[in-house]
Amino acid sequence: MSIQPDFDAATFWDDSAYAWKAYTEAPPTDELIQSIEANLGYTLPAFYVALMRQRNGGVPRNTCFPTTTGTSWADDHVAISGICGIGRTKSVSLAGEQGSQFMLDEWGYPPIGVVVCDCPSAGHDVVMLDYRACGPQGEPAVVHVDQEDDYRITPLAPDFETFVRGLVHESTFEE
Structure with missing residues (x-):
């Protein structure tokens, strides 16, 4: 699959030094993807x-996703800190030291799939x-836990x- 022309991946990401240091891995090879x-x-x-x-992996420019029900973060949205990359070298990569399996094992998140984004709450x-609905080879839904x-x-x-595509800028929710 390629990204459709109506989605601009170049402007999707924040180019901050923090984003590159904390999240961004080298481009994934087919072998790495299969291994992960x-x-x-x-x-x-x-x-x-x-x-x-x-x-x-990295930090998108738009980091909030609107919700119809409240969470511990806000009454009308959730926020993400970044999107985990496919790899093992960055701590918050999918298989990094604080990646998906770590969040399930150490923080007790339910074994329903893969932690793909961390949030500003530092693990909470x-x-x-x-x-759960599609099985391990299906197209998963995205949920906030x-x-x-x-x-x-x-x-x-x-x-x-x-x-x-539904992520919006944090200013959308500023009062």
Whole structure:
């Protein structure tokens, strides 16, 4: 899958030094993608892989996703700190030292899929790819999981592309 021309991956990402240092891995090879998928036990969504081939993890310019129900973060949205890259070298990469499996094992997040975004709460909530309805090789939904509310799962989007396209700038929610 390639990213559609109506999505500008070049302007999607924040180019801050922090984003490059904390999140961005080298472009993923086919072998690395297969290895990470085997390690996680899930096939990654095609749009996610295509986006990571453009830039492998980082901080998007738009970091908020509107919700119809409140979370511990806000009454009307969730916020992300960044999107995990496909790799093992950055701490918040999918298989990094603070990646998806770490969040499940150490923080007790439910084994429903893959932690794909961290949040500003420093581990108290995450955004996950939710494979419960589709199985490990299907197209996962995207959900917010809130540790502060007994790991409450809030549906966000039917797939990763819809989630990414639905991100809005934080100024949308400033009062």
